[in-house]
Amino acid sequence: MSRHISDAAKKFLLLGQCVPTVKQNATKIRVKRLELDENLLMYFRKDDFYYCHDPEKKCKSGDIVLIQALPRNLTKLITHEVKEVVYPFGDITDPVTGKKVAKERYREDIEREAEIYGKLPSGFDYKKAPPRGWQDGKKDFTSKPTYTKFHVFDENDPYAV
Amino acid sequence: MLRRATTLFIQNRGVNQLVKPLVNIKWTRPEAIPAYKPERSGDLEGLPQIPSNSLGKEYSLCEEIKDAPESVKTIFSIEHLGKKEYNVLVKKELTDRVRRHEYDERTAETRIAKLTGHIRCLQDTMEKFPRNAKAKQTVQELIDKRKKLLKYLRQYDYKKFEWLLEKLNIEYKAHPETYHKLTRKESLRKLTEMHCDSIRQSKLSDYRNLLESQQGPFLTQKLDALKFIRSEQTELQLPITVTEQDIKKVEDQLKEWKIKDELKEQAKKKKRNILLD
Numbered sequence: 451m452s453r454h455i456s457d458a459a460k461k462f463l464l465l466g467q468c469v470p471t472v473k474q475n476a477t478k479i480r481v482k483r484l485e486l487d488e489n490l491l492m493y494f495r496k497d498d499f500y501y502c503h504d505p506e507k508k509c510k511s512g513d514i515v516l517i518q519a520l521p522r523n524l525t526k527l528i529t530h531e532v533k534e535v536v537y538p539f540g541d542i543t544d545p546v547t548g549k550k551v552a553k554e555r556y557r558e559d560i561e562r563e564a565e566i567y568g569k570l571p572s573g574f575d576y577k578k579a580p581p582r583g584w585q586d587g588k589k590d591f592t593s594k595p596t597y598t599k600f601h602v603f604d605e606n607d608p609y610a611v
Numbered sequence: 612m613l614r615r616a617t618t619l620f621i622q623n624r625g626v627n628q629l630v631k632p633l634v635n636i637k638w639t640r641p642e643a644i645p646a647y648k649p650e651r652s653g654d655l656e657g658l659p660q661i662p663s664n665s666l667g668k669e670y671s672l673c674e675e676i677k678d679a680p681e682s683v684k685t686i687f688s689i690e691h692l693g694k695k696e697y698n699v700l701v702k703k704e705l706t707d708r709v710r711r712h713e714y715d716e717r718t719a720e721t722r723i724a725k726l727t728g729h730i731r732c733l734q735d736t737m738e739k740f741p742r743n744a745k746a747k748q749t750v751q752e753l754i755d756k757r758k759k760l761l762k763y764l765r766q767y768d769y770k771k772f773e774w775l776l777e778k779l780n781i782e783y784k785a786h787p788e789t790y791h792k793l794t795r796k797e798s799l800r801k802l803t804e805m806h807c808d809s810i811r812q813s814k815l816s817d818y819r820n821l822l823e824s825q826q827g828p829f830l831t832q833k834l835d836a837l838k839f840i841r842s843e844q845t846e847l848q849l850p851i852t853v854t855e856q857d858i859k860k861v862e863d864q865l866k867e868w869k870i871k872d873e874l875k876e877q878a879k880k881k882k883r884n885i886l887l888d
Binding site (some may be wrong): 451470512539541542551552553564568569570573574579581584585589590592595596597600 | 638639640641642655707708709710711712713714715752765766767768769770771772773774775776777780781782784785786787788789790791793798799801802806
């Protein structure tokens with residue numbers, strides 16, 4: 451069964467989510483699948499993790515990406531490559547109208563609402579906002595996995611909780 | 612006799628292990644920090660600077676107080692009104708940093724700002740009264756709530772999330788895979804693994820240095836040999852197997868190696884100087 455899946459996985463593009471990893475020259479992608487339990491005749495979620503070659507650092511943690519198996523394994527660990535970032539994390543576009551969305555509302559509607567009430571300069575402006583990643587490693591510690599602090603080192607690691 | 616010998620042996624083994632551990636690792640258990648402390652909750656700044664003679668939030672809206680005498684103003688200042696009114700001003704200060712419009716109360720950023728203000732006030736209370744159990748519980752709940760809101764905001768609007776972290780001066784760390792009580796065994800295992808890794812890395816780098824140091828002499832030897840072969844072949848009018856390109860290639864390699872070697876030597880010298888100082 452599992453061999454069957456792995457054979458199929460080599461041919462097709464896979465859709466997965468980028469998860470935080472400590473590896474510097476590869477990204478870790480989680481692919482969600484459903485596996486049939488033959489006793490219960492029910493499907494259960496099963497996650498597969500793939501390490502992907504991504505020299506340009508196309509994807510950041512949380513992005514939904516397309517990956518494909520490399521013709522030859524780059525290393526023992528790296529077996530796939532990142533083809534394309536399909537949905538960047540936290541920057542959602544409505545597929546029907548092509549407008550940007552925040553939660554269940556269009557961003558332009560939110561702006562319009564603020565204008566009607568009387569916009570203040572303290573509010574957030576999407577046009578002035580820099581692209582994602584300017585707080586990475588400063589105040590936003592999500593690119594690497596956090597862990598329980600187990601020792602007092604000379605240098606304090608911010609990822610130790 | 613045998614039994615005595617075995618017991619002696621086993622005892623000795625135990626003693627030896629106690630005296631001489633196999634790997635020299637010192638483990639210090641990290642000190643437990645209460646979860647309400649700013650370094651755990653991720654608050655990078657304390658309470659904002661609010662002068663003690665500023666009026667309470669509701670009273671400052673009043674028309675009459677604007678031309679009231681000083682004594683009346685002092686009565687309605689937060690110095691006299693107490694901590695509760697002060698806390699209201701703290702929350703107002705933080706929400707004003709991120710407010711979209713005047714009536715903005717329920718959006719994610721204002722909610723997070725308000726929670727942040729409340730958390731910082733309670734952290735101040737906890738500093739003064741560390742055994743206040745009610746405050747401890749409340750601040751814990753608020754911190755968890757804020758983390759949840761930040762997590763959701765990150766999912767649907769990353770740019771705003773980053774901007775908010777900057778404005779309110781908060782750190783956001785994702786949840787670890789598991790929250791568990793730290794054990795000695797786990798820590799020692801991780802430390803041993805790190806120790807082994809460092810040994811492996813140092814051995815590998817040493818070996819690499821050794822091989823690289825041998826590259827230079829070998830290349831000079833190769834260059835001489837190639838030149839000799841070429842000259843011999845031309846002299847004896849044999850078919851020439853060594854082209855000039857081959858020789859040039861080796862020369863280039865030798866040049867590159869020399870540049871690298873110089874850089875390495877300079878780094879070594881610098882290290883030595885630092886050690887001497």
